[in-house]
Amino acid sequence: MAKDIAKAMAEVSLDHCHGTVKDHSDFHAQGDAEVLRKAMKGLGTNEKVIIDIASTRSNKQRQEIKVAYKQAFGRDLMSDLKSELGGNFRDLTLALFTLPAVYDARCLHDAMKGAGTTESTLVEILASRSNEQVNKIKEVYKKEYKKELEKALTSETSGDFKKLLVSLCNAARDESTSVSDSQAVADAEALYKAGEKKLGTDEATFNRILCMRSFAQLRATFREYNKIAKKDIAQSIKSEFSGEAEDGLIAVTDIARCAPAYFANRLYHAMKGMGTKDSTLIRVVTTRAEIDMAEIKQIFPALHKSTLEKFIEGDTSGDYKKLLLALIK
Numbered sequence: 039m040a041k042d043i044a045k046a047m048a049e050v051s052l053d054h055c056h057g058t059v060k061d062h063s064d065f066h067a068q069g070d071a072e073v074l075r076k077a078m079k080g081l082g083t084n085e086k087v088i089i090d091i092a093s094t095r096s097n098k099q100r101q102e103i104k105v106a107y108k109q110a111f112g113r114d115l116m117s118d119l120k121s122e123l124g125g126n127f128r129d130l131t132l133a134l135f136t137l138p139a140v141y142d143a144r145c146l147h148d149a150m151k152g153a154g155t156t157e158s159t160l161v162e163i164l165a166s167r168s169n170e171q172v173n174k175i176k177e178v179y180k181k182e183y184k185k186e187l188e189k190a191l192t193s194e195t196s197g198d199f200k201k202l203l204v205s206l207c208n209a210a211r212d213e214s215t216s217v218s219d220s221q222a223v224a225d226a227e228a229l230y231k232a233g234e235k236k237l238g239t240d241e242a243t244f245n246r247i248l249c250m251r252s253f254a255q256l257r258a259t260f261r262e263y264n265k266i267a268k269k270d271i272a273q274s275i276k277s278e279f280s281g282e283a284e285d286g287l288i289a290v291t292d293i294a295r296c297a298p299a300y301f302a303n304r305l306y307h308a309m310k311g312m313g314t315k316d317s318t319l320i321r322v323v324t325t326r327a328e329i330d331m332a333e334i335k336q337i338f339p340a341l342h343k344s345t346l347e348k349f350i351e352g353d354t355s356g357d358y359k360k361l362l363l364a365l366i367k
Contacts, residue, residue, distance in 0.1 A: 055298065055330035058366050061096045070095070071107040074115065078122045085127070085357045088119070092134050093364035096328055100135045126316050127358040133324040134365075139174040140182070142167065145321055146175070147183055150194040157199065157282045159318070160191065161289045162304065164206035166297060172209035198241045198283035202290075205249035212252040221255065226262035233278040234267050241283070244275070248290050256294040298333035299341060301326055305334070306342050309353040319354075319362070327365050335366055 070091050077084035095103065107115040119131055133141055142163050149159035164172060179187040191203045225247050232243035251259065263271045275287045292300040301322055308318040326334060338346040350362050 056332040057328035058331040059096060059327040062094050062099060065099050067102040067106040070103045071110050075111055078118050083122045089361045089364055092131055093361060097138060130320045130358060130361055133320055139178045142175045143178040143182055150190055155194045160203055161286045165290045165293050169209040169211055169213060199286050201245055202283060202286045205245045210250055212250060214252055215254055217254050217258045222258035222262045225259045226266050229263055230266050233274050239278040244287060253294040298330045298337050302334050302338045302341055309349045314353050323362055323365055331366055
């Protein structure tokens, strides 16, 4: 996987990522609210209108539409959408009209509720959001679910994986863009001594470095590690860790190397084989549409020998498919 990501990274720029959904230039919240109300009023629903507006307005603009809708009609837009739409199309549309921190908090909660925990979702969200975003998610989580996010995570997970999640939830990653070559060498040596060169594994060193250094710094560290250990950091993680902790640390390294490649893989695995993991498909498209979906689309064929559009066309249908394709266009 590391070689695939390295190859794909050569084809995209990590310095300037682009979303496929941007602020609509000729935006009028009141006008959009009126068009949406008309699309849902009376018999039948004009799904095309909903797709057109949902896919061409930014989340910030969608929030303004919600306010204008309530002001004009004394009705809640989310409630109307929920009652008028169905299935995955409804879930995707509602996700698009939800504030990002609220949506992320809900996805984390859903990943932990009931029997079993969807560990990959926890890492995906906590490892790929900025410190500010994680802190906002924590605020929302406490308000919505009356529990600290960290306590929820520690009650649902265990061992090294629990420690990794606590570190990520702490939101203390360096977010500067500068890279120190000497720090990269020192961290690479520390990781080597904590794993390959040691009987047993010093998990705390892996957590500290992988959860605190900037992604740019980690990429430099991984290059130095390869020189010292004569193998990729991912290979060492696989030999030193197992289970959820291994998967979690690999995910962090993949995000650090190239977030678009990581998310391209998340989309691929959501759609490959029998059945579709719609919750993952909806979450990734919703949360990356304004950030780096252009790069995800670009990198997808390099990793999976097919375009993202073809995967979506072959794996989804109806208005759900139309909205997904409109969002990644």
